[in-house]
Amino acid sequence: MNVHIRCKGNVAPSCGVNSVELANKLAEMGLQAGGLSKRNTMQVKEPRRQSSERTESTTTEVRPDTPRLGISDFTFLQVLGKGSFGKVMLAKLNSKDHVFAIKVLKKDIILQDDDVECTMTEKRVLSLARCHPYLTQLYCCFQTPVICEGMLLLL
Ligand SMILES: Nc1ncnc2c1ncn2[C@@H]1O[C@H](COP(=O)(O)OP(=O)(O)OP(=O)(O)O)[C@@H](O)[C@H]1O
Incomplete structure (x- = not known):
């Protein structure tokens, strides 16, 4: 379950999911809780590291022609x-009309609330969510040393 630390006390441990029913459904689909069968396994590419001091960015789909964004x-x-x-x-990419x-x-604020793990989980989920009907697509992430971390999402 991925919730903010300060919200944990207000959310049922199972997040309202009937775990027996879920386990049965997963079994029907040939899956097990906590893991995916081979046919559903997704390959996640490790984000590339950038040596630049100014910003660091990772793109979810690493292509040789993908520019580093900051x-x-x-x-x-x-x-x-x-x-x-x-x-x-809402932000415009300067080099294009997107x-x-x-x-x-x-x-x-993330550190103060001890929510680093929750934030990283959100990032991982969104980067796996390419073409998902209900989730925004994460194009890339970048961060500045002091100020902020940016997650570039489909509008
Ligand atoms: N891709 C998007 N396109 C347009 N508006 C968006 C998009 N993503 C978020 N928003 C707007 O920004 C608001 C804040 O989004 P954000 O993801 O930061 O917070 P949240 O999911 O509402 O809460 P939490 O911070 O607890 O995760 C949303 O309620 C929505 O109004």
Whole structure:
């Protein structure tokens, strides 16, 4: 279960899921809780590290022609919404006419709330969610040394 530390006390341990029913359904599908059968295994590429001091970015789909993106590659246009750790901003990629939603997470707030693991889990889930009908696609992540971590999401 992936919830903010401070919300844990308000959420049922199973998150409302009937674990017996879930185990039965998984068994019907040839799956086991905690693991996926071979036919459903997804391959996750390890993010590449960048030596740049300015920003560090990781793209979910690593292609040789994929440019490294950082905060200076975008023009921030407006706030789309606010979450527990920061804002989601509408931003335009300067080199193209594409706009994205960028989730800007404040590192100090994440550390203060002890939510690093929860944040990294959200990132991993979204990077696996390419073409999922109900989840936004994560294109890339980057961070600045001090200010923020940005998650580039499909708008
Ligand atoms: N891809 C997106 N496109 C447009 N607006 C978005 C997008 N992602 C988030 N938003 C807006 O930003 C708000 C905050 O999103 P965010 O993911 O930070 O927080 P949350 O999921 O609501 O809560 P939490 O911070 O607890 O995860 C959302 O409620 C929504 O209004």
